Amino acid sequence: MPRTPKVLVIGLDGALLSRIEDAGAPHLAALMAAGLTAPSRIEPHAPTLSGPGWATVLTGVWPDKHHVRDNTFSGGRFAEYPDFLSRVSTAAPGLNTCAVTSWAPLAETVFSAKVGTRVATPRAEYDAGTTSRVVAELRGGAPDALFVQLDGIDQAGHEHGAASRQYLEAIRGADAHVGQLVAAVGARPADEDWLVMVTADHGHTDTGGHGGPSPQESRTFLIAVGGGLPPGSVRDDVRMPDVAACALAHLGIALDPAWGLDGRPLHTPSATRRTTGYGSATAD
Secondary structure: OOOEEEEEEEEEOOOOHHHHHHHOOHHHHHHHHHOEEEEEEOOOOOOOOHHHHHHHHHHOOOHHHHOOOOOOOOOOOOOOOOOHHHHHHHHOOOOOEEEEEOOHHHHHHOOOOOOOEEEEOOOOOHHHHHHHHHHHHHHHOOOOEEEEEEOHHHHHHHHHOOOOHHHHHHHHHHHHHHHHHHHHHHOOOOOEEEEEEEEOOOOOOOOOOOOOOOHHHHEEEEEEEOOOOOOOEEOOOOOOOHHHHHHHHHOOOOOOHHHOOOOOOOOOOHHHOOOOOOOOOOOO
């Protein structure tokens, strides 16, 4: 019998793939070995800030459409370009959707009321609280599509820089949280077909910070396991908006051309992509 498709998207704020590899993060390394690793970068001139970065990941369109330019989310066109969980809830109201974020503005601003569960973790609990809430949902609930954002790597990047020991330690801490999430998915019923995706909203400079156009600030990535992706595969044609498109496609939701998505499912040839340009990025 066909298995029921499910999706978990894990966002590691400010994480650099190269430093994940340097950190010796075992759970993320296991995901890379089991599926796809796709280094990527933010489109030229798109802001390398969390607001526009996560808006791009979650809506499946670049900032020239969703109009988020900074971390205030002002001007965001989420009615025209909703987050992928809201699209799931609209297209398939019977599916259970959940978003839990350590960075409060994300849960409070991007996701619509159509999403079944929207939680901004109290600052005192931070990533541990975010992880425990999602693990509880996976263990005791009946989720179909989840998004979780962990913030500790970005904090370490701002305070100490991407070249620091503290940044590597933050990656190892996030890796432990990823391990808990993946273990909870693995304990789910065998008739569920999970696509697990791990991604980031931007990179960081060696000295700390982001928001500029440098290659290190513009780096992002996708690690994906499930959906028939070959183990140990590597691609260079995957972009940030693909995350939302992949999630929707895996859940069996047809991508309506009228939605204007810039993302494509991973099995779609990259030749169908468009090239875009934006105004100048501004730092936070």
